[in-house]
Amino acid sequence: MRETEKTETTETPRTTEEPHVLLRPVTEDDLEVFLAYEHDPEAVRRSRFTPRPRDAFLKHWRERILGNPDGLVRAVTVDGEVAGNIVSWWEGEDRYVGYWLGRAYWARGIGTEALGAFLQEERIRPLYADPFSGNTASVRLLEKHGFEHAGTIRDGDDEYNLLVLDALSV
Numbered sequence: 001m002r003e004t005e006k007t008e009t010t011e012t013p014r015t016t017e018e019p020h021v022l023l024r025p026v027t028e029d030d031l032e033v034f035l036a037y038e039h040d041p042e043a044v045r046r047s048r049f050t051p052r053p054r055d056a057f058l059k060h061w062r063e064r065i066l067g068n069p070d071g072l073v074r075a076v077t078v079d080g081e082v083a084g085n086i087v088s089w090w091e092g093e094d095r096y097v098g099y100w101l102g103r104a105y106w107a108r109g110i111g112t113e114a115l116g117a118f119l120q121e122e123r124i125r126p127l128y129a130d131p132f133s134g135n136t137a138s139v140r141l142l143e144k145h146g147f148e149h150a151g152t153i154r155d156g157d158d159e160y161n162l163l164v165l166d167a168l169s170v
Helices: 003-007 030-038 041-047 054-065 110-121 136-144
Strands: 021-024 072-078 081-091 094-101 127-129 148-155 158-165
Touching (some): 030 041, 030 054, 030 081, 030 094, 041 136, 110 136, 136 158
Antiparallel strands (some): 148 158
16 A cells, blocks of 8 residues: 555545545554454355455455555544445456445445545446346445446356446546
8 A cells, every 4th residue: 555545534425414424544453343244154155255264364364455555445434433445456467446434334335436436546447336236235236336247257156247437537
């Protein structure tokens, strides 16, 4: 992470009835919360992602995510509580985005606000995402932000949508 990013936050406008969604740099303390979210059985079912054991999870986050100088890594907070994370990274010559929110933050518009704020900060296009095809909420979230279907990826019996955002949004 670049030094200048350590104090940056991205905030979305809100009304008094809406939760206060904020993006900020990830801290070491956030990792335990992210680990718990990754191990939620319903999240695992919807994402088709096998949760990592604690030590492997922490090593992955510290070395591959936080240790990646080309990645953009943000914690999503709602009214000051850690709700999840959004990250982008290079996979070969393609830039990808991924996110994970705790179940308490699903279906409340938080993913929509957080991804919108993240896309204002992450300006590289094209930007790819590959959610599990059965995770219709995640697919809809990406499509709401302009991602379009670009193909299908198979992994064993599972099918993932390859979505791409080609243009910068205003």
